[in-house]
Structure formats: C-alpha cells, structure tokens
Amino acid sequence: MMKTTLRPLFVGLPGAGKTTLSALVAERLGFSVIGTDPLFRIFRAIPSTSEDPRAEVMRSFLDEAEKRWPDLAPKLRKDAETVDEKGRCVLHDSVPFRAYGEDVFRRFEIEMFAWLDRHGELDNKIADLSASAPLYAENRALFSPENGYRAILIDTPHAMIGQNLVKDYLRFLERSRAAGEKKPIRGAYEKEIAAALGDADPTTPEGAKIAYEAALRVTEREAGKRWEKYVEFTRGVAIHPAPGVALETLVDQVCALCEA
Numbered sequence: 001m002m003k004t005t006l007r008p009l010f011v012g013l014p015g016a017g018k019t020t021l022s023a024l025v026a027e028r029l030g031f032s033v034i035g036t037d038p039l040f041r042i043f044r045a046i047p048s049t050s051e052d053p054r055a056e057v058m059r060s061f062l063d064e065a066e067k068r069w070p071d072l073a074p075k076l077r078k079d080a081e082t083v084d085e086k087g088r089c090v091l092h093d094s095v096p097f098r099a100y101g102e103d104v105f106r107r108f109e110i111e112m113f114a115w116l117d118r119h120g121e122l123d124n125k126i127a128d129l130s131a132s133a134p135l136y137a138e139n140r141a142l143f144s145p146e147n148g149y150r151a152i153l154i155d156t157p158h159a160m161i162g163q164n165l166v167k168d169y170l171r172f173l174e175r176s177r178a179a180g181e182k183k184p185i186r187g188a189y190e191k192e193i194a195a196a197l198g199d200a201d202p203t204t205p206e207g208a209k210i211a212y213e214a215a216l217r218v219t220e221r222e223a224g225k226r227w228e229k230y231v232e233f234t235r236g237v238a239i240h241p242a243p244g245v246a247l248e249t250l251v252d253q254v255c256a257l258c259e260a
Contacts, residue, residue: 007029007148007150008025008126008152008257009129009149010154011129012131013131013161013219013222013223014189014219015160015219016131016154016241017156017241019035021254024251025254029258031126032124034116034125034128035128036109036112036113039116040109041092042054043057043058043108047081047082047088047089048062048080049081054115057108057112057115060111061080061107061108062080069104076104079096091108106133106135106136110136110138113133114142127149129143134230140233151233151237152254153230153237154239156240157241159216160241162212162215162219165189166202169190169202169215170203173202189215192215193215196210239254239257
C-alpha cells in the first residue's frame, strides 16, 4: 500500500520550538512554511473598505462579530474603516484589538485561516501557527488529518521554554536598539518579562534570573490552561525535545509520524 505524507502541524506553548521545527521539517519534506503570525498582522492592517481582495477577511470578521458580539460590532466596524497615518487599519495594532477580548481578536485569525484555505494559500505548505490557534474548534477542524495534517505536540520542558523566551526577549531588545527606537512591547509574554524586570538589565546575571523566572511563571500558567486541549487535538501524538536531543533526531521522529 502506497504511503502518503501528511503535513505536520506543530502545537505547543510559545517558546516550545514550533517555528524552528517547521523550517527544518519543511526543508526535509520539500514543503514551504507559511508563518501565520506575520500574515495576521498584514491582514489586520487592511481596512474593510479596501479594494484589496484580502479585505474580505475583515468584512467576514465583522459579519461574524455582528452575530456574536452585537454590542461591540458598531465600534469594531468603525475601527475597521479607520486608518492611521500610514494607511493601515488601526486594528493592525494588537493592543486596541485585544482590548475587545481575546476571543474577538482570535476570531479574526479564524477568518483569515478560512480565507487562506479557500484561496489555496495553505496548499503544499507547513502552517506555523500561533500557540493560541489550536484552542479554537474551527481551527482544529481545518487543520485535521482529514485535510491532510498531522498535529504533533511539542512537549518541551518548561525550563527550556523559559530559556527560549528570554532569548527571544533579548533579540527583541536588540532589534529595538538597531532600529534606533524603543519598539512597543505587544506580546503578552514579553510584557510579563518586561514588567518583572522593571529597571533591571536582562543582560546582567541578576536581570537574566528575573527574566527567566517570569518566563517560567507565565509558561506554567499557560500550560495549565491549554495543555488538555493540546493533547486532545494532537490525539496524544508528541515529540519530546530535551537537553542533548539533537534537532535532527526530532526531525526524523516528525517525518516518521507524518507517514500515513
């Protein structure tokens, strides 16, 4: 019987290694990677009044918002039409968008995934999803085995995740310095680390300790909220990164799991 290759869909907490493994496995299996977080920002910047075909996402999101959150819909529609000095819809900024509630914010992501799927933008690609995307039933249905995906949980030790999050935070600071400006912190994890640090310098041993402890706290908290849904969605299929486990070994494991 001829084997087929399912596309891996990595599920895990922020900092678990989803993006790294997506790139490595895509190279091995001959797929490309579609990073959905950057796309999320691009699509949110397109106002509902735009003639850009991608504005369909904003309009379908508004229609859903009308049904689900009628009290919020009028203000959402106004924001969806309002542009900033660069011509971007003001909802491109996750801070005011998230102020409507995480479910409202993620509804736009759901509509974006549906649009990408309808237009063939996900074909022959590994989708590098946000850590929150698998929490929503519509996304779990779209990225299912029936549609050619193998959901794989990346069960990374929290200590390793904490270290990765601190590295990501330091890279964010480096990019800010390179740009010659203090970039706004939008990510929830980065905000928690920044709040814990206060005026402490994360490049010093004491600052690094504070940042790591904050990253570990938020990781453990989010694991408590999400882990059960992650396990249910992946049907217990998991890989286990750990100190000393080579990335190549993990790639081998993923490729074996994707053979159906």
